[in-house]
Amino acid sequence: MARIALDAMGGDHAPLATVTGALLAAAELDPAHSILLVGRSALIEHTLDDVLRGEHSALAAHRARLQVVDAPDVIEMAEKPSSAIRTKPNSSMMVGLRLHAEGKADAFVSAGNTGAQMAASMVLLRLHEGIKRPAIATIFPTAKQPVIVLDSGANVDCSAAELVQFARLGAVYAHDVLGRANPAVGLLNIGEEPEKGDTVSKEAHALLAQSGLHFVGNVEGRDLPAGHNHQGPIDVVVCDGFVGNVLLKFYEGIAPLMVGLLVKGGIDQDRIMTALAQLDYSTHGGAPLLGVRGVSIICHGRSSPRALKNAIKVAVQAVENRLDEHIGKRVDGAAGGAAA
Amino acid sequence: MARIALDAMGGDHAPLATVTGALLAAAELDPAHSILLVGRSALIEHTLDDVLRGEHSALAAHRARLQVVDAPDVIEMAEKPSSAIRTKPNSSMMVGLRLHAEGKADAFVSAGNTGAQMAASMVLLRLHEGIKRPAIATIFPTAKQPVIVLDSGANVDCSAAELVQFARLGAVYAHDVLGRANPAVGLLNIGEEPEKGDTVSKEAHALLAQSGLHFVGNVEGRDLPAGHNHQGPIDVVVCDGFVGNVLLKFYEGIAPLMVGLLVKGGIDQDRIMTALAQLDYSTHGGAPLLGVRGVSIICHGRSSPRALKNAIKVAVQAVENRLDEHIGKRVDGAAGGAAA
Numbered sequence: 001m002a003r004i005a006l007d008a009m010g011g012d013h014a015p016l017a018t019v020t021g022a023l024l025a026a027a028e029l030d031p032a033h034s035i036l037l038v039g040r041s042a043l044i045e046h047t048l049d050d051v052l053r054g055e056h057s058a059l060a061a062h063r064a065r066l067q068v069v070d071a072p073d074v075i076e077m078a079e080k081p082s083s084a085i086r087t088k089p090n091s092s093m094m095v096g097l098r099l100h101a102e103g104k105a106d107a108f109v110s111a112g113n114t115g116a117q118m119a120a121s122m123v124l125l126r127l128h129e130g131i132k133r134p135a136i137a138t139i140f141p142t143a144k145q146p147v148i149v150l151d152s153g154a155n156v157d158c159s160a161a162e163l164v165q166f167a168r169l170g171a172v173y174a175h176d177v178l179g180r181a182n183p184a185v186g187l188l189n190i191g192e193e194p195e196k197g198d199t200v201s202k203e204a205h206a207l208l209a210q211s212g213l214h215f216v217g218n219v220e221g222r223d224l225p226a227g228h229n230h231q232g233p234i235d236v237v238v239c240d241g242f243v244g245n246v247l248l249k250f251y252e253g254i255a256p257l258m259v260g261l262l263v264k265g266g267i268d269q270d271r272i273m274t275a276l277a278q279l280d281y282s283t284h285g286g287a288p289l290l291g292v293r294g295v296s297i298i299c300h301g302r303s304s305p306r307a308l309k310n311a312i313k314v315a316v317q318a319v320e321n322r323l324d325e326h327i328g329k330r331v332d333g334a335a336g337g338a339a340a
Numbered sequence: 341m342a343r344i345a346l347d348a349m350g351g352d353h354a355p356l357a358t359v360t361g362a363l364l365a366a367a368e369l370d371p372a373h374s375i376l377l378v379g380r381s382a383l384i385e386h387t388l389d390d391v392l393r394g395e396h397s398a399l400a401a402h403r404a405r406l407q408v409v410d411a412p413d414v415i416e417m418a419e420k421p422s423s424a425i426r427t428k429p430n431s432s433m434m435v436g437l438r439l440h441a442e443g444k445a446d447a448f449v450s451a452g453n454t455g456a457q458m459a460a461s462m463v464l465l466r467l468h469e470g471i472k473r474p475a476i477a478t479i480f481p482t483a484k485q486p487v488i489v490l491d492s493g494a495n496v497d498c499s500a501a502e503l504v505q506f507a508r509l510g511a512v513y514a515h516d517v518l519g520r521a522n523p524a525v526g527l528l529n530i531g532e533e534p535e536k537g538d539t540v541s542k543e544a545h546a547l548l549a550q551s552g553l554h555f556v557g558n559v560e561g562r563d564l565p566a567g568h569n570h571q572g573p574i575d576v577v578v579c580d581g582f583v584g585n586v587l588l589k590f591y592e593g594i595a596p597l598m599v600g601l602l603v604k605g606g607i608d609q610d611r612i613m614t615a616l617a618q619l620d621y622s623t624h625g626g627a628p629l630l631g632v633r634g635v636s637i638i639c640h641g642r643s644s645p646r647a648l649k650n651a652i653k654v655a656v657q658a659v660e661n662r663l664d665e666h667i668g669k670r671v672d673g674a675a676g677g678a679a680a
Contacts, residue, residue, distance in 0.1 A: 142597070143597045143600060143601075153530060156530070156537060156538035156539075156541075157538045157539055188586060189586075190493060190496070190581070190582055190585040190586060190589075197496060197582065198496035198497045198580075198582050199496075199497055201496075201582070220586070220589050221585065221586040221587060221588065221589030221590035221591075221592070221593060222589040222590065222592050222593030223593070224590055224593065225590065225593040225594045225596075225597040226593055226597070240538075241530070242530055242537065242538050242541070242583065243582065243583045243586055245530040245561065246528060246529075246530060246560070246561040246583055246587065247561060247586065247587065247590060248561065249530075249560050249561030249562040250561035250562065250564055250565065250587060250590065250591075251561075251590075251594070252561070252562050253561060253562030253563070253564065253565040253566055254565045254591070254594055255598075256565075257482070257483045257565040257566070257619075258595075258598055258616065258619070260483060261483075261615050261616055261618065261619070262602070262612065262615045262616070264615065265611060265612075265614060265615025265616075266611070266615070267607055267611060267612070267615060271605060271606070271607060272602065272605075272607070274605060275601050275602045275604065275605025275606070275607060276598065276601055276602070276605075278601065279597075279598070279601070
């Protein structure tokens with residue numbers, strides 16, 4: 001049984017997209033799970049009424065599974081994170097995360113201000129012992145199985161030891177949420193050979209080789225869309241948040257470019273979208289902020305109801321598979337010098 | 341009049357692709373230009389015979405424009421650059437670059453071992469005064485005009501001052517070879533705001549803002565395929581060679597993934613390739629190694645005859661527009677403290 005707190009005010013299309021996503025999730029999830037809609041309660045109730053009067057009227061039976069928790073303030077998408085979390089303790093972001101921190105919810109999901117969610121998660125949930133910095137773990141669709149890339153934007157100027165921590169976090173996530181047995185972990189780099197790369201990559205390669213993880217060596221840019229490197233399939237790719245973020249946004253930008261050219265070339269857009277469905281990020285919903293005590297799922301600001309529904313399902317899976325507990329064991333053990 | 345030395349033995353499909361590419365280039369270029377095919381002369385002559393007996397028989401009239409220069413050795417694609425250039429002074433790579441260094445050719449083009457080409461170019465051509473490290477300038481096709489990304493793999497652990505040098509080199513190249521007036525230079529980063537990014541990016545942003553270049557601020561991953569950032573169109577994007585190389589290879593890998601999915605979705609491959617023609621790297625042929633004294637064009641190992649033809653044409657354009665002389669003036673001036 002999982003209780004998911006959803007930031008109903010977060011994202012470019014909130015609260016319509018969040019409320020609709022919550023209804024869609026309630027319809028698909030086992031009735032044991034519940035969803036807390038956190039935000040301006042009058043607006044949320046009003047939006048629920050609207051959605052259920054419209055095309056989603058079939059979902060009316062699931063309304064009872066949603067509980068509304070009032071939070072009068074909203075952190076805007078462009079607000080400076082540090083001041084926003086200080087000056088808006090009653091925002092949907094802060095209230096939702098506090099519910100989780102106080103054990104009244106088992107996970108938190110938001111499509112709101114990413115910087116604020118990271119800062120608030122660190123303040124309210126705190127980090128696991130031994131973890132220096134949390135990492136955003138994003139799913140990259142590939143020609144084969146999806147691959148987890150972390151860090152995809154929480155940190156820059158990472159040390160080699162931090163990259164190894166990301167590898168441990170990503171491996172637990174790949175196991176618990178994606179169901180990968182003995183996940184293959186690779187290091188994003190500019191060549192196959194261990195001696196390739198910048199100073200941090202070379203050091204990280206050496207540390208990963210003796211980390212006890214299933215380390216499969218360097219992963220080049222072209223290996224990512226393929227889903228495998230020279231050694232075989234990859235489940236987790238570790239990198240500094242600078243390159244991870246550039247790559248993630250590049251990936252998001254390249255699909256519209258290609259689709260635009262194909263449509264201009266006279267190919268039917270629906271056929272294109274159907275063929276490329278497996279590249280749609282909304283299938284995967286959200287990216288967890290790994291390393292904090294708890295489950296904090298970061299969604300794209302432009303998230304659709306479907307993306308939010310899938311993010312809620314990711315959160316449920318993380319709770320059911322005890323991701324947080326497993327991360328705690330793995331990183332505390334490793335920090336204490338035990339074998340990974 | 342330009343004399344282009346082509347490494348006839350370089351690349352996965354050499355000498356067939358190089359010889360054919362040279363014939364195609366000769367057919368398109370003004371007769372004042374000439375091409376030197378550097379490599380094993382008997383093999384090159386034999387390949388020329390074969391090509392002209394086959395589908396390219398119409399090119400026979402252009403054979404006289406090609407001169408064969410013998411070089412008995414070949415640097416293999418996987419050889420270690422530093423030892424290869426030391427132990428194989430009579431390789432096609434070294435002989436071709438020496439022709440350029442001695443003024444017997446005006447440019448050098450190779451699809452061979454990239455590391456060896458970089459090392460040999462630095463040894464034989466040497467760097468312009470004031471330049472610390474050369475940079476590979478790659479063309480990224482976008483939704484609008486192609487954008488130059490540098491460095492795309494020659495350097496890692498770059499300093500902010502080095503990124504500013506790359507910006508100067510890229511701006512001259514964009515002007516001289518791509519014909520961009522007052523090229524817009526952006527800094528690859530993880531957010532729009534000047535304070536975003538890692539330590540080096542923040543410092544580079546400040547230096548670029550006062551460099552005298554037409555600096556348009558940060559460029560995010562998603563801005564690259566779009567060809568513009570929040571300020572407008574971009575011509576040149578500056579980054580460390582680590583992220584540039586990862587991005588370039590990712591770009592190369594993503595197209596086959598998407599094309600594969602579209603074909604699986606039942607869309608005709610020829611229609612797809614026609615629609616996506618502007619993304620084909622072979623249109624742009626080669627990437628110059630900027631910063632060396634001279635013109636050294638690096639081609640993809642898998643270069644087709646068409647890619648090699650276009651690389652030769654890029655080399656001719658660089659010579660005709662006196663790229664090397666302009667780079668010398670620009671960077672020597674800047675190094676001496678004069679306004680850029």
